[in-house]
Amino acid sequence: LAKIVQTDVExxxxxxxxxxxxxxxxxxxxxxxxxxxxHTTFSSVPLQYGVxxxxxxxxxxxxxxxxxxxxxxxPAKHADLVAKVxxxxxxDVDKFSTFGIQTTPGSTVGAPVxxxxxxxxxxxxxxxxxxxxHELFVGQVAAVQWEESAFSEDGxxxxxxxxxxxxxxxxxxxxxxxxxxxxxx
Amino acid sequence: LAKIVQTDVExxxxxxxxxxxxxxxxxxxxxxxxxxxxHTTFSSVPLQYGVxxxxxxxxxxxxxxxxxxxxxxxPAKHADLVAKVxxxxxxDVDKFSTFGIQTTPGSTVGAPVxxxxxxxxxxxxxxxxxxxxHELFVGQVAAVQWEESAFSEDGxxxxxxxxxxxxxxxxxxxxxxxxxxxxxx
Numbered sequence: 001l002a003k004i005v006q007t008d009v010e011x012x013x014x015x016x017x018x019x020x021x022x023x024x025x026x027x028x029x030x031x032x033x034x035x036x037x038x039h040t041t042f043s044s045v046p047l048q049y050g051v052x053x054x055x056x057x058x059x060x061x062x063x064x065x066x067x068x069x070x071x072x073x074x075p076a077k078h079a080d081l082v083a084k085v086x087x088x089x090x091x092d093v094d095k096f097s098t099f100g101i102q103t104t105p106g107s108t109v110g111a112p113v114x115x116x117x118x119x120x121x122x123x124x125x126x127x128x129x130x131x132x133x134h135e136l137f138v139g140q141v142a143a144v145q146w147e148e149s150a151f152s153e154d155g156x157x158x159x160x161x162x163x164x165x166x167x168x169x170x171x172x173x174x175x176x177x178x179x180x181x182x183x184x185x
Numbered sequence: 186l187a188k189i190v191q192t193d194v195e196x197x198x199x200x201x202x203x204x205x206x207x208x209x210x211x212x213x214x215x216x217x218x219x220x221x222x223x224h225t226t227f228s229s230v231p232l233q234y235g236v237x238x239x240x241x242x243x244x245x246x247x248x249x250x251x252x253x254x255x256x257x258x259x260p261a262k263h264a265d266l267v268a269k270v271x272x273x274x275x276x277d278v279d280k281f282s283t284f285g286i287q288t289t290p291g292s293t294v295g296a297p298v299x300x301x302x303x304x305x306x307x308x309x310x311x312x313x314x315x316x317x318x319h320e321l322f323v324g325q326v327a328a329v330q331w332e333e334s335a336f337s338e339d340g341x342x343x344x345x346x347x348x349x350x351x352x353x354x355x356x357x358x359x360x361x362x363x364x365x366x367x368x369x370x
Contacts, residue, residue: 131226
């Protein structure tokens with residue numbers, strides 16, 4: 001079957017689904033939460049995590065000023081919250097009071113940790129750089145807060161206990177079910 | 186329920202599942218394929234894509250020399266190939282002949298495109314930088330080759346036609362099923 005070969009590329013959902021996480025940040029008394037689709041681990045030792053934030057985002061200067069952020073991985077039962085947090089700006093609303101978001105303090109950072117997250121990385125910014133219409137912030141993971149019941153002994157998520165929030169783009173979310181084993185050798 | 190707060194962080198599966206893609210590259214007659222878990226879109230306009238490669242990987246100098254790579258998104262029916270490509274090194278084997286991998290030429294790059302991929306980004310490297318034990322390569326997407334039947338009109342993947350390959354880590358893969366709609370407003 002012939003494929004389409006397209007050089008004028010504007011769509012960016014080809015690599016989806018991706019984990020839709022909620023990033024939290026805090027600077028000088030202003031706290032915000034935003035939904036984040038573009039993020040990945042950068043290094044295993046030391047553990048570093050990178051996030052891409054739109055250059056016009058309300059969150060951008062908060063991270064730049066505080067040099068800290070938290071990335072919260074959310075269970076699919078809260079996918080509606082993930083969508084709504086992504087659908088408005090901290091310029092217009094206090095998302096925490098509007099959506100009744102419960103938080104606990106970060107252990108190493110000023111930004112809050114979402115109570116509903118099954119895992120949260122507390123990050124200290126070690127690098128930042130602009131790429132096109134987004135800015136990369138790379139954080140060193142100073143601490144992780146995680147629910148013991150959500151993970152197996154080998155460190156992988158236990159899909160019997162918690163389901164991740166995966167978006168396909170355009171307000172669509174994928175449902176993840178069983179685990180399949182594919183040995184590498 | 187109290188969470189575990191851990192500051193000595195070595196595990197990195199908290200943010201999984203992630204899309205397990207196959208990166209292809211070619212330099213001076215040497216062609217290789219590797220499985221890649223750490224990657225994300227970096228910018229929408231222009232469309233840029235970033236990949237994290239272990240500093241000791243066979244692939245690393247090939248990308249550095251050619252300043253090109255292709256990232257191939259693979260259907261779950263080829264998850265076994267994705268696992269096996271990730272389980273050996275181009276130092277030891279020619280993965281294309283060993284696993285019978287079919288390719289077609291890149292339209293803008295020398296690296297091959299995997300025939301079985303439902304979408305492939307052809308990337309020209311615009312930036313690189315070392316983070317911990319990995320190196321970041323950021324590519325501008327010069328072309329995308331994609332199967333028309335695999336995507337809906339709004340650009341999202343059509344899970345009725347193709348299933349993505351999502352890994353949880355440790356040779357475990359998630360099965361993605363139905364799509365759920367969560368409006369952002």
